[in-house]
Amino acid sequence: MELFRRSHRNVGLPPGTLPSPEAIPPGSVQVGYLQYDPEQVREGSSLDECLPEKGERPVCWINIDGLNDIALLDRLIQRLRVHPLVLEDIVHTHQRPKLEDYDDYLYIVVRMLDYDENQNELTAEQMSLVLGPNYVVSIQEFPGDFFDPVRGRIRLGKGRSRASGPDYLAYMLIDTVVDHYFGVLEKIGETIEDLEDRLLEHADPAQLHEIQILKRQMIVLRRAVWPLREVIAAMERADSKLIRRETSVFLRDVYDHTVQAIEAIESFRDVLSGLQDLYLSSVSNRLNQVMKVLTIIATIFIPLTFLAGVYGMNFRWMPELSWKWGYPVIWGVFLVVAIGMVIWFRRKKWI
Amino acid sequence: MELFRRSHRNVGLPPGTLPSPEAIPPGSVQVGYLQYDPEQVREGSSLDECLPEKGERPVCWINIDGLNDIALLDRLIQRLRVHPLVLEDIVHTHQRPKLEDYDDYLYIVVRMLDYDENQNELTAEQMSLVLGPNYVVSIQEFPGDFFDPVRGRIRLGKGRSRASGPDYLAYMLIDTVVDHYFGVLEKIGETIEDLEDRLLEHADPAQLHEIQILKRQMIVLRRAVWPLREVIAAMERADSKLIRRETSVFLRDVYDHTVQAIEAIESFRDVLSGLQDLYLSSVSNRLNQVMKVLTIIATIFIPLTFLAGVYGMNFRWMPELSWKWGYPVIWGVFLVVAIGMVIWFRRKKWI
């Protein structure tokens, strides 16, 4: 995992400077809009057809996947009369989740997370939302999203989805993102449980590295979820006229989900610390086992070897050597010493 | 213990979506009501008989054990004009304890805990309370509860139980749940003491795992009790007209109990950390003992074995071998070396 990436323009450039085209990773840009009011839905991919007109209706949701077409973003931003610093934040991904209130529109940054179960890799993507009086612009870093259920609900016009304003649309998008966190948490939870099972069976140095990687994923998760809680709380407090009162109760619901995600993250951190303790203790326990075996073997045989050495000496006058029963007696002594040692170890609970 | 379970609808579903019938674990649903005013009590199991009419009296307590009959819950919720998000929270268990004020009614979530002494397992169950002007609906996850004493008090009409409003009933239910926490804490306290006794007698790697499990139970307890404190504090502050002033003093009492439970949990965490330290030190202490024995045996016999080896050499000219007293003298040397070593170890306080 790369530890740190610059998240804004290079040193010394004036505010509002965009990265040069080469600095942006290549990839295609997908643009689409969805314009709806309670009666009808229009879809298309040409932004000009979906001009955010005056008034509250119809609501226009413009979704852009990919940041490569800066000219397009620039045109859009200028048409919506959005501050240039916003565009800078959109294209310099790795922002912290935040809510900026520009009176006429809100600029919201959230982080979309995904977890690759095969690689055990956590990927993060920045989504920028611009929420205006009759439009929502959602800009994602990479093509492909998980907003199809939201699109489906709008097309079908079920529930409040089409009857409510752009604030409810923004809620639905954020709610989808937060829901996805739970999927990520479930998968990480499974990874942790699997790691725990393997660790309890046989501790192995690679597992400590796995624990470290999981701990860093917790850092990434925290950095996505903790500030999001503040963002949603600020939206719920309805400081802005762009958030209708009836949306508050839904925001409180997402807020609860964010708090649950935070609690899960904190529990995972505790569990990971516990696993690290278990690992260390399991390793040191194995060392103890090894040492015990060495000690038992050595303390039994070292005295015996000494005795054998004694009767291997070549002194002329060693009466034991010429006794008839000398050899069987010495074997008896060997056995007595060895068995005595074993009994002593038993008493000490070492065997 | 499963580390994490999703506590709300699946990704992308609109707010208020209920789980499909198959997703709900099978089990029977028990429904009952208790309608009372200072003069009389009526009981039954048909909800239609206990329509919450206008006015403050009589108070109706509807208790539902089990979440399988969603149609029933839905009907009840609609009759009470409760927000659909509440029903969603009721059926998606694993909510955090919380208080939501919908002006006309309060929605309260608390977690009921139980501890199985044989399995040393902590089980948690979600109880939802809807507190209206003249009714309380309590919905539990599983059949079987510990509210019989409350029912008994209402039937007998002793004390304030029947003279007070639904807020006092809600207080009695929460108080019973919190009282139960103390039972759980007592049992866990005994488990910890028992573990400590065993640990001081003989440390054993399985104990570290037990400590880890107890630590996780502390996480579960904290997640049940910490937010509950906030819930009760919010009720006590009487932000809502549904909580009468005279109930406040009782809520303050439960609040105190919650704080005591929190303190007990925090102490247990400290004690568990202490046990872990004791375990690790006890294990390393045993390793030291083992090492000492090895060292003492080895350092006594290694030089002796060398000496025996020397006189086992076959050099033609080795005058000692032909001395008459050579053999007894070498035994004397053996003894002197061995006793010298033992005295030296004694001085070093190793024996």
Place this chain on the structure above:
Amino acid sequence: MELFRRSHRNVGLPPGTLPSPEAIPPGSVQVGYLQYDPEQVREGSSLDECLPEKGERPVCWINIDGLNDIALLDRLIQRLRVHPLVLEDIVHTHQRPKLEDYDDYLYIVVRMLDYDENQNELTAEQMSLVLGPNYVVSIQEFPGDFFDPVRGRIRLGKGRSRASGPDYLAYMLIDTVVDHYFGVLEKIGETIEDLEDRLLEHADPAQLHEIQILKRQMIVLRRAVWPLREVIAAMERADSKLIRRETSVFLRDVYDHTVQAIEAIESFRDVLSGLQDLYLSSVSNRLNQVMKVLTIIATIFIPLTFLAGVYGMNFRWMPELSWKWGYPVIWGVFLVVAIGMVIWFRRKKWI
């Protein structure tokens, strides 16, 4: 130390329920009163003589040692028109220190601590204070207290003791309790210093257990002192008309003492952690010493033993064996190898 004791009525009992007489540990109850105004003092043990009459004077201090005579407590409480929950808190000891303001009277719980130097045991006792307009009721768990100096001061009528109201009396009692904490802290400080001296001289596994016990005593101390600070701060803020302005400056003084006690406790915790580090390091240091001796003995003699073994072989053709100087030469080799090893160890700073 018992880890956890239930501090209130059993599950499911209505609020205000008192424990059954059998649940209360046996022991005699001592009752006494002291009624005073600036001119005179009356003492006795019959509560009926010391009826708190209307008005501010005379002040009546009723002291009860022991909780066994519930009927007596009940009668007293009813006469003073005190809320039944207060009596419940009085008899269910193990309350947290707290201040409850019932407008007409204040209910204060403090914990009296004592330290048995021989057993190194910390004992805690609950004292309840009911402070009314012209009375103070102090109820202690066990007979025997340390309030004789306060009684003496009142009898002699020195200083403000008799000229001030019941709030000053409550201050004097709390001040005496807090003063006693310092005695406890001094004794624990001596225990810690003694432990440290023993630890620096010779580390021993029992010491780790002592450290754990001291750490738990710190938990008990914290639970007595931290909330007391809040209690005194609340009294000092003079939220209640029962606390006169001129008593504030004295309460600020006790408040300072409480803060000092808290600082001492926190320092002790730090020192105890340091001792634990010292212990662990001292033990591992001794292991290192043992290992070094083993290594030095073994690495010196193992090669020598090998050499002796070589010349103990029975090959027919081994020219060294028949050399005249073979035996002295091999002893020279033994010495050279041994001395070389010793020099090498010296260089490595192992000896």
Place this chain on the structure above:
Amino acid sequence: MELFRRSHRNVGLPPGTLPSPEAIPPGSVQVGYLQYDPEQVREGSSLDECLPEKGERPVCWINIDGLNDIALLDRLIQRLRVHPLVLEDIVHTHQRPKLEDYDDYLYIVVRMLDYDENQNELTAEQMSLVLGPNYVVSIQEFPGDFFDPVRGRIRLGKGRSRASGPDYLAYMLIDTVVDHYFGVLEKIGETIEDLEDRLLEHADPAQLHEIQILKRQMIVLRRAVWPLREVIAAMERADSKLIRRETSVFLRDVYDHTVQAIEAIESFRDVLSGLQDLYLSSVSNRLNQVMKVLTIIATIFIPLTFLAGVYGMNFRWMPELSWKWGYPVIWGVFLVVAIGMVIWFRRKKWI
């Protein structure tokens, strides 16, 4: 790294005392000014030409590199009617970042950081800003800065740079400093990643020292960035009339960057703790390997050596010795014992 340097005048000197000329490290002082309004730019190095006249325009930016010429600083400070304590803080470097509001001017301290990749050394330099109604004075500790891009933008008069007031200039300077933090963080991030790679390959005691050094660099970074966040927040809150409302949105942008820097620092700290754990575990893992090899070799050969010793004894009557197959049989026994041991170790998963 020197742990602590005095950051203000010596003991007992009156406030406003400046260090004696010898106390200041020698080095040349570079002075320059840049006076601009939307129409034109003037540059020079004589401060007298750039007298900050009344009114808001033109804006004068005076930059001084080096603190040696105290007379010059003194003259400047007196001309701008700045409090003598400000000059004291300017020349006593090692101030904490802070904002002091003297109504007519703001005094801001920020710390400029640089990282030498070859030496892995973090250097810090104090920059003082005095922001008045129509001037900015920036005073740096050492010659050489990274403000050339700012100068370039003013000379070209692009964007707001020349149209805005001195508060925007102060913003540009602080923004440049904060941007530079990201460069430092990137380099430290690379150092950490490189260290991690080396550690995973082969742990080595010097690495622990490297980790300690990096941890101290984190302390230096934190001390530079944490208080800066407060400084910028205070500027953004626009407590002073010297900060125009339109500059706020830019300050919020730098604020975000500071928060990102803080998060990066905190993550680095976590990662460094993780590396330390990895190091310790890696070292203890290697010890385990060593112990295992020793144990395996010793436990295989110690019994064999004993057996060889037995048949090296010189007892007269040892029937095995005269058996024809005695020697091959004993080799068979050797092999059986050795192979048995190996199989046993395999089962225990030690090999």
Place this chain on the structure above:
Amino acid sequence: MELFRRSHRNVGLPPGTLPSPEAIPPGSVQVGYLQYDPEQVREGSSLDECLPEKGERPVCWINIDGLNDIALLDRLIQRLRVHPLVLEDIVHTHQRPKLEDYDDYLYIVVRMLDYDENQNELTAEQMSLVLGPNYVVSIQEFPGDFFDPVRGRIRLGKGRSRASGPDYLAYMLIDTVVDHYFGVLEKIGETIEDLEDRLLEHADPAQLHEIQILKRQMIVLRRAVWPLREVIAAMERADSKLIRRETSVFLRDVYDHTVQAIEAIESFRDVLSGLQDLYLSSVSNRLNQVMKVLTIIATIFIPLTFLAGVYGMNFRWMPELSWKWGYPVIWGVFLVVAIGMVIWFRRKKWI
């Protein structure tokens, strides 16, 4: 270091009780005053000459070194109409730094620290300040202070020293005390750096004890500096009419210095933790070295000794023994085994 000393009167004594003369450590008391207005200065040692008259001028600074002459203190306190609790706090040293506002005067406690470089001992002394409308009384625990520069400034009448009121004098005294903290911090910093150098060269168990002692000195420092910050902040907020507005800016300066001292202390704590880690790792690293040498020597020679033992057996039929090249061949085998082992160790990077 004594861990805990009682800092107030004994249990049960009424508030305002002073220690009996024997309880106070013997030592002479030095009294002196300095009375000044912008025109003149008077000095002397008889307190009666320096009666604080009505009005703001002249300012009288009374300094008392030593607490033995309680009669004198008592007389002074009564003349200034100071509350008896203040005198109690003055003579019971070991107060926490604090500010008490008695409307007519402020009572300030600060702790003066000194560091003995030879003994590496930190000594603390309590200074009490009573700040009235036209006087400052400073009472120190022991004779000898570091206020001569302040006296010098007043005598010379330089700067504001004589033109300002008693609040500026109190500022100068506190500033001098805080300046002295930096001297202490510098010396401790040097001690830590010296310890670190020694530790990196050769770790030694006594160093861990040194680290523990330094950690406790950090506790003493924190207890002196943290609350002082609050004291100065309270003075700066100018809650009292005794602190003039123009003194605020100077107090802000001392406040900054206090914050710097706190930051230095916190860094030292981090550095000390790092040193402890280094020590432990260095010790365990040395153990690893020792183990490696043992293992290498043992694993090389144990198999060789076994082989030598084999050919020391006395079996009648051992064909190798009678081969002519048997002896050289076995030496060859010895060499091959030994060199093979060494190569294997090299590959494993153990040598």
